[in-house]
Structures are given as C-alpha cells and as structure tokens.
C-alpha cells in the first residue's frame with residue numbers, strides 16, 4: 001500500500017519534472033558536450049559520468065523484475081528495456097567521441113535521481129502493479145509498441161554510430177554529419193530515442209511509460225533546437241532543407 005502511494009507520488013513528480021525541464025531548457029542549454037562551459041561546478045570524465053548516471057535505470061528495473069512473479073510477458077518486457085539501457089550504460093560511453101570531455105557532476109546527480117524515479121515507476125507498474133497475461137503479446141498495443149520501439153532504437157543506434165565515427169579536425173572541431181536520418185534532421189539520435197519511449201508507453205499501455213515518453217520529449221526537443229541553431233550559425237553551407245527534429249516539419 002505504501003509503495004502504491006509512492007508510485008503515484010513519483011508519477012506526478014515525473015510529469016512535473018518534465019514541465020520544469022522543458023521550460024528551463026528553452027532558456028538554458030544543458031552544459032555538456034558542445035555546450036559545455038565553466039560555472040557548473042566540478043566535473044568527471046564523460047565516460048564515467050554516462051556509466052554512473054545510466055546504471056540506476058538498469059538496476060531498478062532488474063530489482064523490480066527479480067522480486068516479481070515473472071512470466072513470459074514480463075521477461076519480454078525486461079529484455080526490451082534492457083536492450084536499450086545495457087547499450088546506453090556500458091557500450092555507448094566507450095564509443096562516444098566526447099568521452100574524455102568534462103561532464104558536470106551536477107548533471108550526473110540530476111540524471112541519477114531521474115533514472116531512479118523513472119526505473120521505480122516503470123518497474124513497479126510493469127512488474128508489480130499490473131499483471132499482463134500472455135494474450136497481451138497479441139494485442140495491437142504491444143505489437144505496435146514493439147514496432148515503434150525498435151524503429152526508434154534502430155534510428156538512435158545508427159545516428160549515435162554516425163556521430164561516433166565522424167572525423168574531426170586536429171583541434172577537435174565539429175563537422176556536419178551526413179548519412180542515415182541526418183539527411184532529414186539535425187538530431188536523429190534524439191528523434192530515435194523519443195520514438196523508442198513512445199513505443200514503450202504503447203507496449204506497456206501505462207501512465208509510467210507515458211511519463212517517460214513525455215519527459216524524453218521535454219528533455220530532448222529543446223536540445224535538438226539548440227543543436228540545429230548551432231549548426232546553422234556555424235556552418236554557412238549547412239543543408240537548408242534539414243529540420244531540427246521532425247522530418248519535413250520542425
């Protein structure tokens with residue numbers, strides 16, 4: 001019963017977090033990567049920052065899973081979740097171009113809090129509150145959600161890989177990315193990530209999944225806009241038909 005109350009509280013907090021994040025990021029670009037700057041306190045190497053801040057997302061879901069009466073549906077769901085987070089936590093940080101750059105500890109702490117909260121609400125809902133029977137695997141929500149999730153996953157991984165292979169100048173200067181969905185938008189890795197979590201919301205048919213999808217949009221849409229503006233300001237030959245985040249639209 002206590003956990004139920006905590007779940008509802010955390011769920012509301014997540015929607016509130018999304019609103020605060022969105023409006024803050026419209027005015028302050030998160031200070032890491034190309035937007036890294038002084039004045040945000042001590043930092044760690046980005047490589048360690050990413051591993052530390054993403055690990056709670058792996059661990060929380062795993063804990064909820066092993067303490068549940070798991071069945072085939074919950075096994076499929078944990079495989080879907082971890083297919084994203086194991087890569088993000090333990091593979092991506094070693095391949096990213098900016099892995100030796102400083103990453104503010106403040107952002108690491110913020111991300112740990114978010115990932116604990118998000119892992120709590122999603123894991124609690126999927127593995128404890130709701131019991132999915134095997135018929136769920138044949139529902140339109142599950143099939144459509146899995147399709148969306150892995151479409152987004154493919155776009156996200158492909159775009160991350162393109163960025164990790166870009167040849168920079170000797171001074172570490174940035175270049176214009178080409179190929180894959182970069183043909184249409186400046187931040188296809190964010191587009192892929194957003195599609196993934198909309199897929200998760202659909203396949204779990206849950207407020208917890210919806211809260212995560214909304215938060216991902218709130219976090220990544222303003223940053224996509226900042227990247228887009230930065231490319232346009234810094235590269236006079238930047239492809240003019242390329243949009244910020246949504247192909248042909250925005």
Ligand SMILES: NC(=O)c1ccc[n+]([C@@H]2O[C@H](COP(=O)([O-])OP(=O)(O)OC[C@H]3O[C@@H](n4cnc5c(N)ncnc54)[C@H](OP(=O)(O)O)[C@@H]3O)[C@@H](O)[C@H]2O)c1
Pocket residue numbers: 032033034035096097098099101156160163164166168173174175176177189190193215216219220223
């Ligand atoms: N679910 C969420 O809320 C959430 C939040 C944040 C990130 N993510 C995911 O995490 C991944 C990384 O996100 P991010 O915000 O770190 O992305 P990013 O700022 O675009 O940076 C990604 C990596 O690519 C390098 N890079 C980017 N543009 C480049 C260019 N034009 N030339 C050369 N190198 C370039 C960056 O180097 P520098 O570090 O040197 O700039 C960095 O190593 C994405 O897949 C994203 O979807 C998810």
